[in-house]
Amino acid sequence: xxxxxxxxxxxxxGSARLIRDxxxxxxxxxxxxNRGRECFFLKCSPVIHAPTTYSVEREAALVQWLAGRLNVPxxxxxxxxxxxxxxxxxxxxxxxxxxxxxxxxxxxLFHEALRQVQAVSIADCPFDVSAAVRLRELDYLLAHxxxxxxxxxxxxxxxxxxxxxxxxxxxxxxxxxxxxxxxxLGDSNVFxxxxxALHFIDMGRAGKADRWLDIAFIHRHLRxxxxxxxxxxxxxxxxxxxxxxxxxxxxxxxxxx
Numbered sequence: 001x002x003x004x005x006x007x008x009x010x011x012x013x014g015s016a017r018l019i020r021d022x023x024x025x026x027x028x029x030x031x032x033x034n035r036g037r038e039c040f041f042l043k044c045s046p047v048i049h050a051p052t053t054y055s056v057e058r059e060a061a062l063v064q065w066l067a068g069r070l071n072v073p074x075x076x077x078x079x080x081x082x083x084x085x086x087x088x089x090x091x092x093x094x095x096x097x098x099x100x101x102x103x104x105x106x107x108x109l110f111h112e113a114l115r116q117v118q119a120v121s122i123a124d125c126p127f128d129v130s131a132a133v134r135l136r137e138l139d140y141l142l143a144h145x146x147x148x149x150x151x152x153x154x155x156x157x158x159x160x161x162x163x164x165x166x167x168x169x170x171x172x173x174x175x176x177x178x179x180x181x182x183x184x185l186g187d188s189n190v191f192x193x194x195x196x197a198l199h200f201i202d203m204g205r206a207g208k209a210d211r212w213l214d215i216a217f218i219h220r221h222l223r224x225x226x227x228x229x230x231x232x233x234x235x236x237x238x239x240x241x242x243x244x245x246x247x248x249x250x251x252x253x254x255x256x257x
Contacts, residue, residue: 006079009042009086018042023188025148026054026204032091039091040076044084048144052137053129053183056085059204062127063089066206069120071199092201094193103226106187107234110218113182113190113198117214120180127207129183131173134209134253142166147256162256169253174210174246181209185217187225212243216250 005013018031021041027049031042045056060078067074073089080086097113100106141147142162153159159168182189183205191199215238223231235242 004081004083005042005044006081006086008079009077009088012077012088013042025150027146028054028056041073041089041091042086043089044086046084047080047082048146050085051140052146053134053205055204056087058127059202060087062203062206063087065126066120066203070116071197072203073199073201092191092199094191094197094199097187097190097192100187100192103222103230106226107222107230107237109190109192109198110185110222110234111237113185113200114214114218116198117182117185117200118179118211122178122180122208125180125208129181129205129207129209129213130176130178131210131249131253135169135173138166138169138253138256141256151255153255156252165252165256169249172245172249174249176210177212178208179211180206181211181213182206183209183213185214186221210246210250212246213250216247217254219247220251 012035013033014035016033016035018033021030021032026045028043028045033040033042043056043059045054049055050057057078057080060075063072063075066072071092073092076088076090078085078087097106097109100109138147147162151162151165153161153165156165156168159165182200182203184202189200189202191201193199215235219231219234222234
């Protein structure tokens, strides 16, 4: 996608240098830039992704709705062109959990992050990312050739193609216990500041979803980046029975995104 910005954003950025952010695997383009001593982020998504959770306008609406409910970036501008949806946000303070080197400290911070996210009331939440909604999104991505092509389906016996996984997910959709979910609660999307306050970024996939979605992502991260025992300790500290079938469903659904 060529970076053709709305005029409102070109004026705001001015002569500031845009530095491409290469963290993450979404189709969005993200750039960091400075104005004086302040740091901002520009994020743009192709309009073909407008019906999906990759939509930057959706994320901008979420950030506005979450203001006062959760520490999220301040939305500065949101606008669009014929080819892209764009927003500018102010950088959050602190450092990402990926820079926290010890597994026990990450465990504590992930538990607190999960607690804060799930404490957001969904009574008036207009954003739905329940399994049925996400499966419709997956159907759209596959139909338009937009699903991730770096998937690894060999980890699940009997599933060899994206269509196999699509059918399997539709057949195994769980009964959900809906809470507010970040949707991509990884160590690069949670920041901790000097006062140990947590801040959350990349909220595009947030909304009402199964309780085990964020748990599944944290468990997968700890299992892959630290150890199986760290992941097991995380589950144990939740104080509730494990739901391995739900965790598996959410991991499988994420594979094509």
